[in-house]
Amino acid sequence: MKAFRYVRVSGGAGDVGKLVRKGATLKAGGCDLLDRMKERIAEPADVVAFGEVQNEYLRAIAATPDGLRIGALVTLAEIAASKKVAAHSAALAEAARRAASPQVRHRATLGGNLCQHTRCGYYRIATFPCWRRGADVCPVLVDGAVQDTAGVFDNGECASAHPASLPPVLGALGARVVVRARKEREERAFEALWRQPAKGVHEDVALAPGEVIVAVVLPPLPARTNVAYEAVRQRAAFDWALASCAARVTRDGGKVKAASIWLGSVAPTPRRAVAAEKALVGKAPGAAGFAAAADAAVAGASPLPGNTYKVELVKVVVRRALERAARRER
Amino acid sequence: MADKKVGGAGGVTRRALLKGAGAAGAAAALAGSVEALAQETDGGGAGGAVAGPGPVRMTLSVNGKARKIVAPPRRTLLDVLRSDLDLTGAKKACDRGTCGACTIWLDGKPVYACMVLAIEAIGHEITTIEGLGTPDALHPVQAAFGKHDALQCxxxxxxxxxxxxxxxxxxxxxxxxxxxxxxxxxxLCRCGTYSHVIAAALDAAGAAADAAPDEREGR
Structure with missing residues (x-):
């Protein structure tokens, strides 16, 4: 790891943002950042100790009139154990509990889970050329590359697959992201947090320099609404998902009135499966409707020679998530 | 320690901070704007304290004792424990937060010491295997690991x-x-002694012994 200066601030996210705007790198739990620094993918001269900021807003899980607010520095372990989170969405607690290992969950934060960089093995090893690190071609797209964990959507230039556990559930829950911008806090739609990959750009989140994620707000769920999360991993525990799905289903009478379906580990960003939602709404919440939604979810997929299996796997996680959402509350 | 503390969050002294800053003149010049902004405590600055990139004096609380060390910000807690404090129980294997050989407790919760900076452990209780039990007074889990042969290498x-x-x-x-x-x-255990670890854990917890353990069950 290259030597760096460690900067503590006495204020909050606004002060951290000022330093980031000057070129410093924000560090919360560091599960992702230290990994990249050790691999020399990141070589910051200055690291700001966001993770040491003692601020109630950043560390609280709070029921508010707008919904459940989770601070950016809340750990995955705290989300997994929170009664408030479980009461709002057991699916979110489950996604947090199934992420990584206890040791990671005690350090990893909500904000870090959103901002972590791709876990693509080619991106993570500095000796490989990588389009996201400025090379001309993505090495995953080259014949003979290891492609089994790569994305199956939007993979024309970068075949990474967004690895994080929480985003699909947060997307399905209609989360809004609270960002500390230059002057004040701003709320953004969850979709607006993500950017399509670009040559030489490491980040997947669309934050302006100095903007800091400070919380996520989960609006109250409508009546007769269930949410479920499903993921398939190579190993049952402590592994990244090969594909994941979070589904929110609102019923009305014997029909699906509204649905929100999000996929993880299939594209460079978390991906909303709009076609699957459309295929499901108006149908009975049963096998036929779920199968139609699963088929619609993979329409337009562009698997690589090494990950054609993933298209079938996506259909499996969509179907399972919908089956669970039809069965259980929240 | 007569040095005046900087930043409040604990342990970094002004003398060590100045020494560190002086030793790293080139880096300071490159990143001078961050330092100026961080140290500007009024007039809209961020009001912070800069440590490193050179060695920083700090005090860590390890196994209930205050331990003084000098280490740059980039030094991990694992390296400090093993090399500076001669607590070699936590092992350095993957050094990427994956294998678990370096697991210690930070404020009573297991974390990977390889993925924590020593400087950010200031003010937190660090417990290593050396602080869990002693050869004469083993922690119940240590005793259970022996009883159930829950280790190979x-x-x-x-x-x-x-x-x-x-x-x-x-x-x-x-x-x-x-x-x-x-x-x-x-x-991770590359000898594959998981089934014995499970037996030891259940024994130490006073939980019901495994009724029908299937050692081939997937992990």
Missing amino acids: GFCTPGFVMTTAWAVEKHGKRLDRQLVMAETSGN
Whole structure:
């Protein structure tokens, strides 16, 4: 790891943002950042100790009139154990509990889970050329590359697959992201947090320099609404998902009135499966409707020679998530 | 220590800070704007304290004792424990937060010491395997690991014991096979002694022994 200066601030996210705007790198739990620094993918001269900021807003899980607010520095372990989170969405607690290992969950934060960089093995090893690190071609797209964990959507230039556990559930829950911008806090739609990959750009989140994620707000769920999360991993525990799905289903009478379906580990960003939602709404919440939604979810997929299996796997996680959402509350 | 503390969050002294800053003139010049902004405490600055990139004097609380060390910000807690404090129970294997051999407790919770900076452990309680029990007074989980032969080469054992001791404390008699597997999923044993670890954990927790353990069950 290259030597760096460690900067503590006495204020909050606004002060951290000022330093980031000057070129410093924000560090919360560091599960992702230290990994990249050790691999020399990141070589910051200055690291700001966001993770040491003692601020109630950043560390609280709070029921508010707008919904459940989770601070950016809340750990995955705290989300997994929170009664408030479980009461709002057991699916979110489950996604947090199934992420990584206890040791990671005690350090990893909500904000870090959103901002972590791709876990693509080619991106993570500095000796490989990588389009996201400025090379001309993505090495995953080259014949003979290891492609089994790569994305199956939007993979024309970068075949990474967004690895994080929480985003699909947060997307399905209609989360809004609270960002500390230059002057004040701003709320953004969850979709607006993500950017399509670009040559030489490491980040997947669309934050302006100095903007800091400070919380996520989960609006109250409508009546007769269930949410479920499903993921398939190579190993049952402590592994990244090969594909994941979070589904929110609102019923009305014997029909699906509204649905929100999000996929993880299939594209460079978390991906909303709009076609699957459309295929499901108006149908009975049963096998036929779920199968139609699963088929619609993979329409337009562009698997690589090494990950054609993933298209079938996506259909499996969509179907399972919908089956669970039809069965259980929240 | 007569040095005046900087920043309040603990341990970094003004003298060490100035020494560090002086030793790294080139880096300071490159990143001068960050330093100026951080140290500007009024007039809209960020009001912070800069440490490093050179060695910083700090005090860590390790196994209930205050330990003074000098280390640059980039030094991990694991390297400080092993090399500066001669606490070699936590092992350095993957150094990427994956294998669990370096597991220690930070404020009573297991974390990977390789993925924590020593400087950010200031003000937190650090517990290593050396602080869990002694050869004469083993922690119940240490004793159970011996009784159930829950180790082969032993390299992963300190980390496994730290995670298991936390899980036993957390779940008590409710601990079961599935919970042990989930809670120790962040520790790898390349000898494959998992089934014995499960037996040791259940014994130490006073939980019901495994009725029909299937050692081929997937982890």
